[in-house]
Amino acid sequence: xxxAFPLPSSLKVVPGTERAQAAYPYYxxxxxxxxxxxxxxxxxxFPEPMHAFDSVTGEAAYCALGAANTxxxxxxxxxxxxxxxxxxxxxxxxxxxxxxxxxxxxxxEFVQRAFYYYENWEKLYADWKLKMRTLIEDAQKLPPLDLxxxxxxxxxxxxxxxxxxxxxxxxxxxxxxxxxxxxHHHFEFLLLGYGAYLxxxxxxxxxxxxxxxxxxxxxxxGMEAEIFRPDEELRRLARVAVQLGVESPFQEGVPxxxxxxxxxxxxxxxxxxxxxLETSRNPWFNVNVGDGFYHYHRSWNDDLSLPFSALPxxxxxxxxxxxxxxxxxxxxxxxxxxxxxxxxxxxxxxxxAAFDQMIALAHRVFPYVEGHKFYCEHWYTNLFFxxxxxxxxxxxxxxxxxxxxxxFHLTHYELKSAIVDLMQSWSAGSPPRGPAHWxxxxxxxxxxxxxxAKHDTPPALGPVPxxxxxxxxxxxxxxxxxxxxxxxSAESAGETKELKGFAASRGVVEGTARIVKSVDEISRxxxxxxxxxxxxxxxxxxxxxxxxxxxxxxxxxxxxxAIVAREYGLPAVVxxxxxxxxxxxxxxxxxxxxxxIVTLLD
Amino acid sequence: MTSDLIGWFADLTLADRPxxxxxxxxxxxxxxxxxxxxxGFVVRTAAFEAFIGELERSGSLRARVEALAxxxxxxxxxxxxxxxxxxxxxxxxxxxxxxxxxxxxxxxAVDAGSPLAVRSxxxxxxxxxxxxxxxxDTYLWVMGSAEVERQVRSCWASLYSVPSISYRRRQGLPExxxxxxxxxxxxxxxxxxxxxxxxxxxxxxxxxxxxxGAWGLGSAVVSGEVTPDRFVMGKITGEITVREIRDxxxxxxxxxxxxxxEQETPAELxxxxxxxxEQLQQLRDVARRIEKHYGRPQDIEWAFDQxxxxxxxxxxxxxxxxxxxxxxxxxxxxxxxxxxxxxxGGRN
Numbered sequence: 047x048x049x050a051f052p053l054p055s056s057l058k059v060v061p062g063t064e065r066a067q068a069a070y071p072y073y074x075x076x077x078x079x080x081x082x083x084x085x086x087x088x089x090x091x092f093p094e095p096m097h098a099f100d101s102v103t104g105e106a107a108y109c110a111l112g113a114a115n116t117x118x119x120x121x122x123x124x125x126x127x128x129x130x131x132x133x134x135x136x137x138x139x140x141x142x143x144x145x146x147x148x149x150x151x152x153x154x155e156f157v158q159r160a161f162y163y164y165e166n167w168e169k170l171y172a173d174w175k176l177k178m179r180t181l182i183e184d185a186q187k188l189p190p191l192d193l194x195x196x197x198x199x200x201x202x203x204x205x206x207x208x209x210x211x212x213x214x215x216x217x218x219x220x221x222x223x224x225x226x227x228x229x230h231h232h233f234e235f236l237l238l239g240y241g242a243y244l245x246x247x248x249x250x251x252x253x254x255x256x257x258x259x260x261x262x263x264x265x266x267x268g269m270e271a272e273i274f275r276p277d278e279e280l281r282r283l284a285r286v287a288v289q290l291g292v293e294s295p296f297q298e299g300v301p302x303x304x305x306x307x308x309x310x311x312x313x314x315x316x317x318x319x320x321x322x323l324e325t326s327r328n329p330w331f332n333v334n335v336g337d338g339f340y341h342y343h344r345s346w347n348d349d350l351s352l353p354f355s356a357l358p359x360x361x362x363x364x365x366x367x368x369x370x371x372x373x374x375x376x377x378x379x380x381x382x383x384x385x386x387x388x389x390x391x392x393x394x395x396x397x398x399a400a401f402d403q404m405i406a407l408a409h410r411v412f413p414y415v416e417g418h419k420f421y422c423e424h425w426y427t428n429l430f431f432x433x434x435x436x437x438x439x440x441x442x443x444x445x446x447x448x449x450x451x452x453x454f455h456l457t458h459y460e461l462k463s464a465i466v467d468l469m470q471s472w473s474a475g476s477p478p479r480g481p482a483h484w485x486x487x488x489x490x491x492x493x494x495x496x497x498x499a500k501h502d503t504p505p506a507l508g509p510v511p512x513x514x515x516x517x518x519x520x521x522x523x524x525x526x527x528x529x530x531x532x533x534x535s536a537e538s539a540g541e542t543k544e545l546k547g548f549a550a551s552r553g554v555v556e557g558t559a560r561i562v563k564s565v566d567e568i569s570r571x572x573x574x575x576x577x578x579x580x581x582x583x584x585x586x587x588x589x590x591x592x593x594x595x596x597x598x599x600x601x602x603x604x605x606x607x608a609i610v611a612r613e614y615g616l617p618a619v620v621x622x623x624x625x626x627x628x629x630x631x632x633x634x635x636x637x638x639x640x641x642x643i644v645t646l647l648d
Numbered sequence: 649m650t651s652d653l654i655g656w657f658a659d660l661t662l663a664d665r666p667x668x669x670x671x672x673x674x675x676x677x678x679x680x681x682x683x684x685x686x687x688g689f690v691v692r693t694a695a696f697e698a699f700i701g702e703l704e705r706s707g708s709l710r711a712r713v714e715a716l717a718x719x720x721x722x723x724x725x726x727x728x729x730x731x732x733x734x735x736x737x738x739x740x741x742x743x744x745x746x747x748x749x750x751x752x753x754x755x756x757a758v759d760a761g762s763p764l765a766v767r768s769x770x771x772x773x774x775x776x777x778x779x780x781x782x783x784x785d786t787y788l789w790v791m792g793s794a795e796v797e798r799q800v801r802s803c804w805a806s807l808y809s810v811p812s813i814s815y816r817r818r819q820g821l822p823e824x825x826x827x828x829x830x831x832x833x834x835x836x837x838x839x840x841x842x843x844x845x846x847x848x849x850x851x852x853x854x855x856x857x858x859x860x861g862a863w864g865l866g867s868a869v870v871s872g873e874v875t876p877d878r879f880v881m882g883k884i885t886g887e888i889t890v891r892e893i894r895d896x897x898x899x900x901x902x903x904x905x906x907x908x909x910e911q912e913t914p915a916e917l918x919x920x921x922x923x924x925x926e927q928l929q930q931l932r933d934v935a936r937r938i939e940k941h942y943g944r945p946q947d948i949e950w951a952f953d954q955x956x957x958x959x960x961x962x963x964x965x966x967x968x969x970x971x972x973x974x975x976x977x978x979x980x981x982x983x984x985x986x987x988x989x990x991x992x993g994g995r996n
Contacts (some may be wrong), residue, residue: 123994149994159984240707241991248990253977254855256848258889261855261882357743391854402979403984517991552887554925556778640888 050374051506052492053081060133062500065098065131066494069098069457069487074105074131085130085137085505089623090523090600091339095134095498096306098491099434099454099461102225104129108382115237115518116141120155123292124516134498137507140516140536146383163238167410171235174414178231178421182329184223185429188217191440193472218465220457221433228430232422237518239411244517246408249401249468258549258640261446265385268409271416276333276346279326281370286322289619290315293365307600329425336580338423341454345428352568353587360589362376376377393519400404437461444468445481447488455491456484469592505623506530524548524621543624545629549596549642553617555595556647576637578629592613595637597625610633611639613638653695653747657688659832667692669769669829681941684933688764688833691800693771696827699804702741703734710823713808716815718817718935724810731808736801744840748800752793753816755834760881763787763789763835765983766799768806771827788867789835789902796832803830837902840922841866842876844931845966846939852969854945856889857881857935860921866901866951867960872996873910874898877922881932888928898978913914923952930958938963945970 059067066074092104114128125141143149162634163170197209250262251474287293292315295308309316326602327347336343346353363370363524385405392398428532438453441464456464466478471478510530519525532546562568571577573592580599590596595617612616617639622628625644629635633646650659655668667677674688677687679792704710709731717725740748755935762946766787787799794860806812808830816826842861847854860869860876868874874897878936880890899913923931931950941945951959981987 121992123992152994153989159990160985160988164985189669238988245987245993249978249987254853255851256853256880256889258857258882260887260889261885261887264885384884388855391853391883392977394976396976396980397978399980400987404978404987405980406986407987417909417969549889552889554888554891638891 050509051084051590052504054085054130054132054494054507055081057132057504057507060494060497063133063497065135065487065495066098066491069460069491070096070101070131071105071457071459074101074129076130076132076137080130080139080558083128083139083507084506084511085139086506086523086525087403087503088136088138089505089525091337092136093600094340095495096136097341097454097495098132098457100340101131101136102222102458104131104138106226106229107232108138109226110233111236111518112141113230114644117233119238120152121517122149122156133501133503134495135503138412139508140519142511142516155433160238162241162422163235164407164410165413171414174231174234178426181228181419182426182429183226185221185433188220188433189610191217191228191436193440193468195301196517209473211472214437214465214469215462217433218374218437218462221430223429226428228422228426232418235411235414236418239415241517241572242411247403250388250406252401253397253401257388258552259553260588261384263389265381265388265405266412267381268412269372269377271413272420273333273416275576276330276353278372279330280356280361280434282439283319283322283326284357284364284370284606286318287357287361288364290319292316292319293361295502296354296359296361298355302354303457320403327588332425332428333420334424338419338427341431343450345424346429348432354602355568356591357590381551434461437465441465441468441480444471444478446478446484448485452484452488455488455588476613477613510534510536543646545597545619545644545646546623547619547622547625547642547644550596550618551611551614551616553595553615554638554640555596555617556636557628557632557633559597559631559633561629563626569613576635577580578625578635580626590616596620597622597626597635597637597641598630599623601628651747653692653698653744654693654751656751657685657690660690660722663987666771667694668831669693669771669831670684670964671767671769671962672829672831673769675833676940678960678963681937683938683963684958685935685940686836686959686961687755688835689755690769690830691751693827693833695830696804696829698741699735699738702798703738709734710826713813713816714823716813716817718814721810721814724817726975728808729809729814732805734907735805735808736798740797745797748797749793751832752796755832760793761791761982763791763837763906764796764862765831765833765835766790766796767829767831767833768802769829771829786867788865789906790909791906795906800832802832804828829938833961835902836953836961838865838950838951839954839956840864841949841961842869842922844935844948845945846935846948847966847969848880849968852972855883856934857883858927859923859931861950862894862896862899863917864901864911865908866900866949867908868898868900868910870949879923881926881928883932883936884961886929886932888925891921891946893919895919896922927958928950928955932957934960939951946977 052138055078057076086096096104108127108129115121116125123143127142128139130137141489143152176305183311183428191214193210195213229396246266250257270507274349287296290314292309295305306320309320329521331346334343360370389398391400392401434453438450442450446464451469453461464484467478467480513521513523514527531541554578557574557576559578560571562571562577562579568589570590572587574594576595576597578597590611591614593616596611597618598620600621615635619637619642622644629644636645636647638645650656655664655672655676657676657679660673661680662677664676665673668690675685675688700709700905712727716727753760754920757762763951768785785803787802789899790796790799807826816823840861840863842858843866844858844859846857848856848976859879862869862874862876869876875894876896877894878890878892879888881888895918896913897918898910899906901911903909935946937946938948942963942965947966948960948963951961953959978987
């Protein structure tokens with residue numbers, strides 16, 4: 047039986063959005079030759095239609111991913127990823143290597159390159175953190191955007207020669223260049239790290255056919271990863287508030303601004319707490335409330351309401367005698383015991399020796415696997431989008447569009463043209479052309495995003511490959527021949543009462559579903575509700591104290607959400623694909639985190 | 649008090665199997681390991697021997713069985729019905745009767761009518777032998793000394809059933825070695841009961857515990873008359889990875905006058921899980937202790953009584969997967985890094 051998804055050429059652009067579709071660069075548009083290939087919708091990273099500017103994330107990431115796989119580490123059976131966008135949805139396709147001679151050639155290269163990384167992992171990773179810190183500092187040092195009426199006198203007298211308008215272009219290009227560079231760092235270790243982890247994972251699945259993904263993850267998971275720090279800082283601030291005796295302003299439902307003002311009114315002690323807040327914020331509040339792939343995944347630093355909403359309950363716990371310290375030593379001992387217990391169950395000494403070899407490597411690579419996201423997807427990405435936002439503010443100030451956020455409806459090429467337009471206008475002393483050009487396009491694209499969001503898109507396109515032998519696709523997206531078959535049958539099966547996802551954290555809970563599509567809606571959650579969202583993210587962890595379970599559209603067994611949910615002892619099913627569309631707000635549902643199943647009860 | 653004829657669980661170990669059978673030895677071993685096994689005693693093989701000696705005095709028995717031809721079903725049937733009747737009717741020797749009554753009195757000191765289970769306990773260790781007809785008799789909810797004696801005789805008599813004699817004749821087994829112990833044990837008034845495996849029966853995975861249970865006495869599960877709920881738990885982590893809640897349409901319940909009956913499960917219970925998460929964790933704990941005690945995977949029968957107390961009714965070594973040669977999952981590599989080629993090297 048031949049099975050196939052719709053061909054790319056059969057996908058129609060939603061009527062009325064053709065011009066918005068045409069805004070994406072030509073190399074992201076599907077062409078007739080793409081019908082020959084298999085594509086899948088990257089709902090894991092891009093669950094929502096892409097703003098024109100945000101498509102830079104796919105571009106920069108796939109440039110770096112492909113370079114690492116194809117040319118740097120030379121993965122034997124796979125090269126990079128091609129990307130297309132239609133109706134704002136990102137489809138990607140892998141480039142596999144099937145010619146045995148080429149695989150052999152690439153294997154010889156791979157062993158020399160990847161093994162060097164494994165052998166020198168700790169040193170290279172320490173260097174990597176320094177490189178990332180430098181990159182971040184460079185981005186932080188980019189100057190504020192300014193077009194003064196006259197070039198400042200001191201610039202003139204210093205013989206600077208280059209006028210202020212030029213620095214707009216310079217800063218923009220550095221901003222963009224830094225983002226592309228960051229993604230290279232992101233992928234410098236990623237596939238190798240995942241590969242080493244999955245080597246151990248695969249061994250466990252063979253030795254213990256019924257072991258859960260999370261048991262394997264628990265044997266490997268680190269204890270000190272950067273991604274736990276933001277929440278730890280929050281707990282620290284709760285302790286400090288109690289120590290300083292300034293806990294009274296922290297009440298549920300009080301706006302952040304009011305809390306900050308009340309603290310100032312408390313005098314020296316209040317100021318001490320505010321100083322501690324500043325220490326924590328830099329850098330640990332540079333965490334986005336999403337995966338960081340969209341400009342509207344704002345950080346705690348940009349919007350303190352999320353971290354502050356957790357403080358009243360943390361403070362209550364501190365006052366009740368709970369130090370809120372993560373019992374790192376205890377967690378570490380538990381991990382050691384877990385490993386010893388599984389090891390003991392292995393059937394042969396040979397297996398125990400192989401197990402030791404594989405888990406040692408998994409432990410070496412895992413700090414990167416867990417830690418890189420803070421530097422890349424959170425801290426750097428946050429700086430990047432905020433710098434673009436600064437350009438948005440400048441352009442909006444010159445009438446290019448109504449609001450600074452509108453800048454994200456321009457592609458990065460278009461944004462450059464708008465900047466050059468403004469530079470010319472400043473230099474000529476004439477009005478810019480942009481205000482007559484962009485507002486209509488922005489309005490059109492805003493409407494398109496809304497239209498596309500309502501429009502379902504197939505999970506995959508084109509002919510289904512016989513086998514998926516591409517470690518990148520399997521590792522990063524969890525896509526296998528089996529999962530494609532499941533998608534195909536789901537397409538024809540119609541409605542069922544069950545949603546399946548990754549078993550992220552065990553436990554069974556029934557309750558009221560609360561669909562939360564953005565952080566703004568978090569206040570709708572009541573104690574005991576089940577959070578249903580597109581992405582669960584560890585930066586949402588403070589709200590995990592309130593909810594009974596979590597369900598998400600995206601995320602896999604490698605996701606931090608799984609790790610954090612387990613830490614909170616909360617049932618979680620991630621990567622259901624459709625939870626926010628299939629579940630109604632207020633519906634009764636059952637979440638079985640051990641099996642990865644969500645059941646609709648009414 | 650333990651004697652040649654009667655052995656109390658607390659005094660027995662697996663080493664006593666020749667005189668108390670596999671079940672009796674295992675229950676003793678579990679009791680001594682501190683596992684919550686319902687109290688009881690074993691009517692040892694010596695008691696059976698004493699009784700057979702009594703029977704032989706009023707006419708040859710074993711010699712006549714040995715003289716039968718394996719294929720002469722008519723002769724086997726005729727002798728079987730004669731011997732079964734004699735085993736059930738000839739009075740016990742006084743010393744035996746007294747010992748049984750004394751043991752019963754001690755086990756049921758509070759209430760002489762306490763319900764008991766009477767189960768045959770074969771002395772052979774071979775699983776295939778143990779499963780042959782007649783050696784698996786179990787009588788549930790037996791009340792009173794006289795009933796216990798009657799069912800002990802029933803267990804003994806099963807050795808002279810037609811299939812049992814036929815089997816021995818086909819195998820050419822000497823009758824002198826034929827003996828049986830009988831377990832007499834307090835009955836658990838089970839709210840729910842079932843079996844569990846400390847190694848997955850389907851995959852052989854030693855890292856999980858598979859639990860099957862249903863409402864009422866465990867006999868409904870063991871006999872296959874009800875489709876039980878099925879749970880799979882991480883042996884080490886305790887996570888419950890599989891929950892299959894089934895329509896448990898019937899349950900076995902005790903009868904007021906003794907014995908048990910199959911009953912329709914009340915509608916409100918049929919599709920409700922028979923075990924809570926806490927109970928599953930209790931089962932896991934005890935399964936791990938038993939497996940650790942024996943040093944190998946076990947198949948275990950368990951029951952929760954009406955008050956929610958867990959009792960272990962039986963534990964046997966797992967035989968199917970343990971008999972297989974365990975091939976290593978992966979070879980040790982001179983350079984551990986070569987393991988990653990299982991991910992990056994393609995399918996070859």
